[in-house]
Amino acid sequence: MPGHRGASPRLAIAARPFLSGPATDGARRDLLTAQERERLAPIASLVRIERGAILFRQGAEATAIYDIAGGVLKSVTLRPDGTRAILGFFFPQDIVGLAEDGRYVSTVQAVSSAVLYRMPLPALERLLRRDSELDHQFLMKACHELRAAQLHVLTLGIARADIRLARFLDLMRQIQAPEGARLAFIDLPMSRADIGEYLGLTPETVSRVFARLQRAQIIACPDPHHVRIVDEARFHAIAQEEARPRVPPSRLSAAG
Amino acid sequence: MPGHRGASPRLAIAARPFLSGPATDGARRDLLTAQERERLAPIASLVRIERGAILFRQGAEATAIYDIAGGVLKSVTLRPDGTRAILGFFFPQDIVGLAEDGRYVSTVQAVSSAVLYRMPLPALERLLRRDSELDHQFLMKACHELRAAQLHVLTLGIARADIRLARFLDLMRQIQAPEGARLAFIDLPMSRADIGEYLGLTPETVSRVFARLQRAQIIACPDPHHVRIVDEARFHAIAQEEARPRVPPSRLSAAG
DNA sequence: CGCGCGCCTTGATCCGGGTCAAAAGGCTAG
DNA sequence: CTAGCCTTTTGACCCGGATCAAGGCGCGCG
Known part of the structure; x- marks a missing residue:
C-alpha cells in the first residue's frame, strides 16, 4: 500500500484537541x-x-x-x-x-x-x-477528517448500492446546508463516474440507482447535477436505517 | 450519521506534525x-x-x-x-x-x-x-490513524473478495512484522466474522476465500487462526495488483 | 466421559451489480 | 447550424457474493 513504510498505523488515538470536552460552545469548530x-x-x-x-x-x-x-x-x-x-x-x-x-x-x-x-x-x-489557537484549529480539522474517513468506511462496508448513494446524497446535503438545516435541493457538481469512484460503484450503477429512486418518487433529478428530495421519510429510511423495505428494482409505485 | 453535528468534516488538512519533513530519521514515529x-x-x-x-x-x-x-x-x-x-x-x-x-x-x-x-x-x-515532544507523538498517531482509514477505504472500494482478504492478510502481516520484514506466518486472533465485518463481507465468504486461496496453493491454513504465505508472488499479485489473473472459483491447480 | 455451544466450513440457490454494448443528450468549436 | 466528443442513460447478460441451511470440529462444563 502506497507510501506506507513498515508496520505502522493502526491505532485510535487521542491528541490534545480530542481530549478536551466541547470547546467553543456551538461554533463550528x-x-x-x-x-x-x-x-x-x-x-x-x-x-x-x-x-x-x-x-x-x-x-x-x-x-x-x-x-x-x-x-x-x-x-x-x-x-x-x-x-x-x-x-x-x-x-x-x-x-x-x-x-x-x-x-x-x-x-x-x-x-x-x-x-x-x-x-x-x-x-x-x-x-x-x-x-496556538490557529494551530489548534488545524488539528481540529485533522480530527474531523479522520471521522469523515471512518464514516466513509461505514458506508462502503454496506453492499447495497441504493444505501450507499442515499448516504452520499445525505452527506452532500449536510455539507451544503448552512448549520445542519435539511435542504431539499442538492447540488452535485461531480460526475456520475466521480460518485462511483467515491462509493465503489460503476457509473452505470450510479445512474441506475438514480433512476430507480426517481421512479419510486423518492427523489427528483431535473438534470444530472441537481437532486431534490421528494419523500424525505423514505429517503431517510434508506440512508439511515438500512431497512428491509428498499427500493424495488423496477417497480414504479411503492406500496404505501 | 452518529455523533456528527452539522455539516462539518470534509477536509484534508495539515497540522503542525504533518508539515515537517521526515522527523526522527528512521525511527517508527x-x-x-x-x-x-x-x-x-x-x-x-x-x-x-x-x-x-x-x-x-x-x-x-x-x-x-x-x-x-x-x-x-x-x-x-x-x-x-x-x-x-x-x-x-x-x-x-x-x-x-x-x-x-x-x-x-x-x-x-x-x-x-x-x-x-x-x-x-x-x-x-x-x-x-x-x-511537547510526547504531545507531538500523539498527534503523529492521529495522522497515521487517518492514513490507515484511507487505506481501508481503498480496500473497501474494490468489490472482489479475494483482493480484500489478501490486503487484509498483508496488513496483518505488516503489523506483526518487526520493521517491515515479510513474514510468511500470520497470526489471526480474530474470528471469521470479525474479518468479515472489517472487510464488508459475510463470514461465509471469508471462509470460502480462505479455502480457495488454499486450494490454489497460495496460502496454507494449519488452523483458522494461522496462515502461511506459500506463493509470495501470486499472493502479492492479488493483494497489490488487483490483476486480472485471479484465483479461479473452484478449480484446483492454477495453470502455470 | 459425553454433552452442548460456538465457530468454522461447505453446499445450493438467488439476486444485485459488473460488464459489454449501444444510443441519447448536451456542450463546444468550427 | 452542425459535427464531434463527453457524459449519461438504458438494455442484456453473466458472475460473484449474500442468503438460507446443514454438517463438522473443538472446547469447556456438567
Missing part, C-alpha cells in the same frame, strides 16, 4: 473563523485552477496548504493497478493539503473551476508556531 | 519510545480485560486513553440498523481511546484477553501540556 482567516491573509495568495486541473499530486513534495474560496475539488488516489478511488470532495472553506513526511498523501483535482488561497508551508509553520 | 513510555508510567495503571469484554462504548464519556501492553482489541461501530462494522484492530503498543467532544468515537472490545495501561485523561492532558 472545524472551520476557520473570519478572524482566523484574517490572520492567515498575510501569507496567502490567490490562485485559480480550471476544471479538471490538478492542484498537486500524490507523493509530490508538499509546498503549500490551500484554503478553498470557491469551487469544488476531489481527492483522488491511484491504486497499484491503475484504478482510481476518490477519498473525498472538498468545498469552499475546506482546507486541503494533508501531507505526511513532507509529501502529499493524495492527488487533489478540480471538479469545477476553483479559486483558492495558497499558504506556503514555511510561512504557515512559522505562523502556527506563534498562534 | 508512530509508536512511543521506551523513554516516552517511561514518562507516561507515573500516570498509568495496569488493567486486564477478558476476551469479548468491552473496554469502553461509543458515545460514552471519555475518561482515559489506553496503551496496549498485550492482546488484541477491535474498534466496532454500530450502524443505525444494528449491523456492525469493524473499523480496525489494535495490537500491543497501539494506543486506543480516540474521543471527540469528550465522548468515545467507537466501541473498543477485546478480541483476545488483553492487558493495558490506563492513562486517565486529566492527568494525561496535564502531562502533554508540559511535554
Whole structure:
C-alpha cells in the first residue's frame, strides 16, 4: 500500500484537541473563523485552477496548504493497478493539503473551476508556531477528517448500492446546508463516474440507482447535477436505517 | 450519521506534525519510545480485560486513553440498523481511546484477553501540556490513524473478495512484522466474522476465500487462526495488483 | 466421559451489480 | 447550424457474493 513504510498505523488515538470536552460552545469548530482567516491573509495568495486541473499530486513534495474560496475539488488516489478511488470532495472553506513526511498523501483535482488561497508551508509553520489557537484549529480539522474517513468506511462496508448513494446524497446535503438545516435541493457538481469512484460503484450503477429512486418518487433529478428530495421519510429510511423495505428494482409505485 | 453535528468534516488538512519533513530519521514515529513510555508510567495503571469484554462504548464519556501492553482489541461501530462494522484492530503498543467532544468515537472490545495501561485523561492532558515532544507523538498517531482509514477505504472500494482478504492478510502481516520484514506466518486472533465485518463481507465468504486461496496453493491454513504465505508472488499479485489473473472459483491447480 | 455451544466450513440457490454494448443528450468549436 | 466528443442513460447478460441451511470440529462444563 502506497507510501506506507513498515508496520505502522493502526491505532485510535487521542491528541490534545480530542481530549478536551466541547470547546467553543456551538461554533463550528472545524472551520476557520473570519478572524482566523484574517490572520492567515498575510501569507496567502490567490490562485485559480480550471476544471479538471490538478492542484498537486500524490507523493509530490508538499509546498503549500490551500484554503478553498470557491469551487469544488476531489481527492483522488491511484491504486497499484491503475484504478482510481476518490477519498473525498472538498468545498469552499475546506482546507486541503494533508501531507505526511513532507509529501502529499493524495492527488487533489478540480471538479469545477476553483479559486483558492495558497499558504506556503514555511510561512504557515512559522505562523502556527506563534498562534496556538490557529494551530489548534488545524488539528481540529485533522480530527474531523479522520471521522469523515471512518464514516466513509461505514458506508462502503454496506453492499447495497441504493444505501450507499442515499448516504452520499445525505452527506452532500449536510455539507451544503448552512448549520445542519435539511435542504431539499442538492447540488452535485461531480460526475456520475466521480460518485462511483467515491462509493465503489460503476457509473452505470450510479445512474441506475438514480433512476430507480426517481421512479419510486423518492427523489427528483431535473438534470444530472441537481437532486431534490421528494419523500424525505423514505429517503431517510434508506440512508439511515438500512431497512428491509428498499427500493424495488423496477417497480414504479411503492406500496404505501 | 452518529455523533456528527452539522455539516462539518470534509477536509484534508495539515497540522503542525504533518508539515515537517521526515522527523526522527528512521525511527517508527508512530509508536512511543521506551523513554516516552517511561514518562507516561507515573500516570498509568495496569488493567486486564477478558476476551469479548468491552473496554469502553461509543458515545460514552471519555475518561482515559489506553496503551496496549498485550492482546488484541477491535474498534466496532454500530450502524443505525444494528449491523456492525469493524473499523480496525489494535495490537500491543497501539494506543486506543480516540474521543471527540469528550465522548468515545467507537466501541473498543477485546478480541483476545488483553492487558493495558490506563492513562486517565486529566492527568494525561496535564502531562502533554508540559511535554511537547510526547504531545507531538500523539498527534503523529492521529495522522497515521487517518492514513490507515484511507487505506481501508481503498480496500473497501474494490468489490472482489479475494483482493480484500489478501490486503487484509498483508496488513496483518505488516503489523506483526518487526520493521517491515515479510513474514510468511500470520497470526489471526480474530474470528471469521470479525474479518468479515472489517472487510464488508459475510463470514461465509471469508471462509470460502480462505479455502480457495488454499486450494490454489497460495496460502496454507494449519488452523483458522494461522496462515502461511506459500506463493509470495501470486499472493502479492492479488493483494497489490488487483490483476486480472485471479484465483479461479473452484478449480484446483492454477495453470502455470 | 459425553454433552452442548460456538465457530468454522461447505453446499445450493438467488439476486444485485459488473460488464459489454449501444444510443441519447448536451456542450463546444468550427 | 452542425459535427464531434463527453457524459449519461438504458438494455442484456453473466458472475460473484449474500442468503438460507446443514454438517463438522473443538472446547469447556456438567
